[in-house]
Every structure is written in structure tokens, then in C-alpha cells.
Amino acid sequence: MDIGKLFKDAWGLFVKDLGPLVVGMLIASVIPAVAGFALGIATFGVGMSGLDVNEQGDVTNFSTQSWVILIVGVVAIVVALLFLSAPLYAGLLSGVIRRVREGREMGYGDAFAGFRIFGRVIWACILLTLVYLAVILTPTAVIVAGAVAGSGVLVAVGVIILLPALALYAYLMVAWVYLFPVIVDRDAAVMPSLGESRSLVHGSGWWWTFLVLIVLQLAVGAAGVVLGMVPFVGSLAMIVVYPFMLTYIVAMYFQARGEGWQIDGVLAAPAAQQWVAPPTAPPTGTPYPPPPAPPADASAWKVAADPLAALPPSSKAAEPHVHQAPAEDAAPTVDGASGKLRQHCSQCGALIGSSEEFCQACALEVSGGEPAGDDRSPIGPASDAPTAPEAPQPPQAPAS
Numbered sequence: 043m044d045i046g047k048l049f050k051d052a053w054g055l056f057v058k059d060l061g062p063l064v065v066g067m068l069i070a071s072v073i074p075a076v077a078g079f080a081l082g083i084a085t086f087g088v089g090m091s092g093l094d095v096n097e098q099g100d101v102t103n104f105s106t107q108s109w110v111i112l113i114v115g116v117v118a119i120v121v122a123l124l125f126l127s128a129p130l131y132a133g134l135l136s137g138v139i140r141r142v143r144e145g146r147e148m149g150y151g152d153a154f155a156g157f158r159i160f161g162r163v164i165w166a167c168i169l170l171t172l173v174y175l176a177v178i179l180t181p182t183a184v185i186v187a188g189a190v191a192g193s194g195v196l197v198a199v200g201v202i203i204l205l206p207a208l209a210l211y212a213y214l215m216v217a218w219v220y221l222f223p224v225i226v227d228r229d230a231a232v233m234p235s236l237g238e239s240r241s242l243v244h245g246s247g248w249w250w251t252f253l254v255l256i257v258l259q260l261a262v263g264a265a266g267v268v269l270g271m272v273p274f275v276g277s278l279a280m281i282v283v284y285p286f287m288l289t290y291i292v293a294m295y296f297q298a299r300g301e302g303w304q305i306d307g308v309l310a311a312p313a314a315q316q317w318v319a320p321p322t323a324p325p326t327g328t329p330y331p332p333p334p335a336p337p338a339d340a341s342a343w344k345v346a347a348d349p350l351a352a353l354p355p356s357s358k359a360a361e362p363h364v365h366q367a368p369a370e371d372a373a374p375t376v377d378g379a380s381g382k383l384r385q386h387c388s389q390c391g392a393l394i395g396s397s398e399e400f401c402q403a404c405a406l407e408v409s410g411g412e413p414a415g416d417d418r419s420p421i422g423p424a425s426d427a428p429t430a431p432e433a434p435q436p437p438q439a440p441a442s
Contacts, residue, residue: 043250043297045257051293051302054309055138056286059148062137063285066153070130071281077122085115124167132156132163134285136226138292142304143227162225166232170218174211181207216252217243223295242298251294258290 056063130153137152156163181204188196220239224230230238243251262283269279296302385394387401394401 043246043254043294045254047302048254048290048293048297049261051296051305051309052286052290055141055289055292055305058308059137059141062148062150062152063134063288064282065150066130066134066137067281067285067288069153070127070134071284073130074123074126077126078119081115081118081122085111085118125164128163128167129156129160130154131288132159132222132226134288135222135292138289139223139227139295142292142296142308145308156226159225159229162232163222166221166225166235169232170221173214177207177211177214212252213248216248216255219243219251219255219291220295220298223292227295242295246298251298254294258287262287 133153133156136155137148140146140152141148181200183200184203185197185200188194188198188200217240218236220242221232221235224235224238224242225232228235228238265283266280269283272279293302293305296305386392387394387404390401390404392401392404
């Protein structure tokens with residue numbers, strides 16, 4: 043892992059969503075604290091209501107019921123803190139991961155997104171708590187039992203067990219560091235997420251992961267010392283440090299998956315800009331200008347409407363249709379191979395079938411007619427055509 047890039051990516055993600063992260067962390071800190079304080083006041087007030095203190099300072103009337111009320115109050119406080127802080131933390135984690143995956147700007151309501159996976163988040167917290175307590179409390183219980191029984195051997199056994207228990211505790215803390223990011227990012231169940239987190243840690247190196255977590259703790263501790271020099275304000279300023287720790291874990295997660303380039307793309311993307319209408323577009327509510335009037339010259343208007351009309355006509359189109367000269371040999375002949383009559387058109391010389399009455403090439407009638415559009419009359423020669431009667435001549439005057 044690249045520690046320098048981790049701090050750079052974590053800072054970039056922190057600055058991108060500074061407002062929602064800080065407000066979300068305030069919500070995740072204040073709401074559970076207020077709920078725990080209210081439960082503490084209620085339970086301890088009821089539990090201590092029957093106590094009396096005599097003149098010698100001895101406490102009396104402390105019954106078994108008071109002990110039960112106090113124990114229930116402590117459990118209620120722990121449950122309230124767990125059930126409120128864990129989903130809020132998961133919601134903030136979901137907002138940062140969605141920023142990387144989708145490029146979506148984090149919103150102030152994303153802190154409550156963890157309640158959609160409330161069951162898995164609470165089960166993960168309970169499971170981690172039980173495992174860590176079992177690892178630590180087992181050797182502790184052996185040592186306490188040996189001390190109570192006055193057995194040095196039992197105490198020595200407890201100390202021997204405590205050393206590997208601490209090592210196991212440290213190993214599990216590092217191996218499961220990506221549990222909540224996997225649950226949020228992959229929408230996976232708790233047990234598969236534990237296995238995937240362990241695989242990611244071993245993929246990038248357990249010792250490397252342990253080192254970058256130690257560096258983070260040292261940086262946060264140094265920031266706490268510096269801010270703690272300012273009374274009251276320094277404690278409130280630590281609220282800004284906690285979201286940075288969250289973005290640091292997210293940067294570690296994406297580096298462990300080999301997807302650090304996605305964070306680079308988010309940090310390199312420019313800020314979203316509001317769309318501005320182009321200068322040529324008319325403002326809203328303003329009608330478009332009327333179309334230009336046609337030119338005064340009608341010929342210019344025709345040229346503008348049809349540019350091809352101004353071109354000169356083709357020379358071939360102006361040529362009159364001229365029939366080809368009739369073939370010299372148009373007499374019918376007999377095909378020697380097939381024995382059928384073969385006749386050529388007297389106008390164009392094309393071959394005409396024995397049953398055809400018109401030439402397929404020039405539409406000449408086989409009986410001697412001419413094609414349509416010819417200058418010669420289809421009736422026959424000009425001498426055979428009937429002539430119009432001559433107009434009567436006026437009578438001539440007699441010669442004198």
C-alpha cells in the first residue's frame with residue numbers, strides 16, 4: 043500500500059463532502075450520547091430512589107430490586123449506543139463509497155442510510171463484540187480465578203494464555219478492518235464479509251495493513267494533542283478528525299481491491315456547473331423573429347428556391363429525336379436451324395418474331411406503320427392523302 047497516496051485520497055474525499063461528513067459525524071455522536079444520557083438518568087434515578095443515608099454516612103435500603111434496575115439501565119445504555127451509532131457510522135461509510143463508485147455527491151441525509159441494512163450492521167457489531175470478549179476474557183478469567191484460589195500455577199497458566207490471546211486479538215482487529223466497507227459496498231451478509239475482509243488484508247499484506255493503521259492512529263493522536271491545547275474548542279474540533287479516519291479506511295479499502303484509480307477519477311473530476319443558455323438562444327417568453335421577406339426580383343427568388351433552375355439546359359436534351367436509317371435488308375428470311383420465319387425491322391433493323399406485330403425496339407408496325415412522333419404521316423405517302431377543296435375564285439370582270 044502507498045501510505046502517501048492513502049493520505050492524499052483520504053483528504054481529497056474528506057474535502058469533497060466536508061459538510062455532510064462533519065454534520066453526519068455530529069449526528070452519529072450526539073444522538074447516541076443524548077439517548078444514553080437520558081436512559082442513565084431514568085434508570086439510576088429509579089434505582090437510587092429508595093436509598094437512605096444515616097448520620098454516619100451509611101447507605102441503607104439498597105435492595106436487590108435496585109441492583110436489577112441499575113444493571114438493566116447499563117445494558118439499555120449500551121444497547122442504545124450500539125443500535126444508534128453503528129447504523130449511523132454505516133450510513134456515512136455508504137455515502138463515501140457511493141461517491142467513489144457513482145461519482146454521486148454526498149447528501150446530509152446519507153447518515154441515515156445505514157438503517158436500511160440495520161439487521162446486518164447490528165449482527166456484525168454483536169458478533170465482533172462476542173469474539174473479542176471471548177478472546178480477552180478467557181485468559182483474564184483464568185488469572186482472576188487463580189488469584190482468588192491462591193494458585194500460582196493457575197495464574198501462570200492464565201498469563202501464558204494471555205500472550206497468544208492478545209496476538210489473536212490484534213490479528214482479528216486488522217483482518218476484519220474491511221468488514222463494514224464490504225457489507226456496504228457489496229451488499230453482502232456478515233459471514234461472507236468477514237471472509238472477504240480477511241482475503242483483502244492478506245492480499246495487500248497483513249503487516250502492511252497493520253502499519254498503515256498504526257500510522258493513522260499516530261496522526262490522529264498527534265492531531266488530538268494539538269487540538270487539546272485549546273480548551274473546549276479542541277474537543278469539538280476532534281469531530282472533524284473522525285470523518286477523516288472514515289475516508290482513510292475507504293481509501294485503504296479501494297487500494298486493497300486494486301481500484302484506487304476510481305478515487306483518482308473522482309478527485310480529478312471538475313465540479314458540476316450550472317447549465318447556461320447559449321447567447322444565440324432567445325430568452326424565455328420572447329418570440330422568435332419573423333422570417334425574412336422574399337426578394338423583389340422574382341427571378342432571384344426562384345433561384346434561391348431552386349438553385350438547379352438557373353443552370354443552362356443540357357445540349358443532349360435539346361436535340362430532336364432522329365430515327366435511325368432503315369436497314370437495307372429488311373426482307374424476311376427463314377432460320378436454317380429452327381426453320382422459323384425471321385424478319386428484321388425495316389426501320390431500325392432489329393429482329394422481329396414471326397408472331398409479333400410491332401418492333402420491340404422502335405415500335406414500328408410490321409405491316410409498314412411508322413413509330414409515334416415521326417414527321418411522316420401514319421396514313422401513308424403525302425400523295426395518297428386527301429387534299430382540302432380549293433376556295434372558289436371570284437369572277438373576273440369582262441374585258442372592255
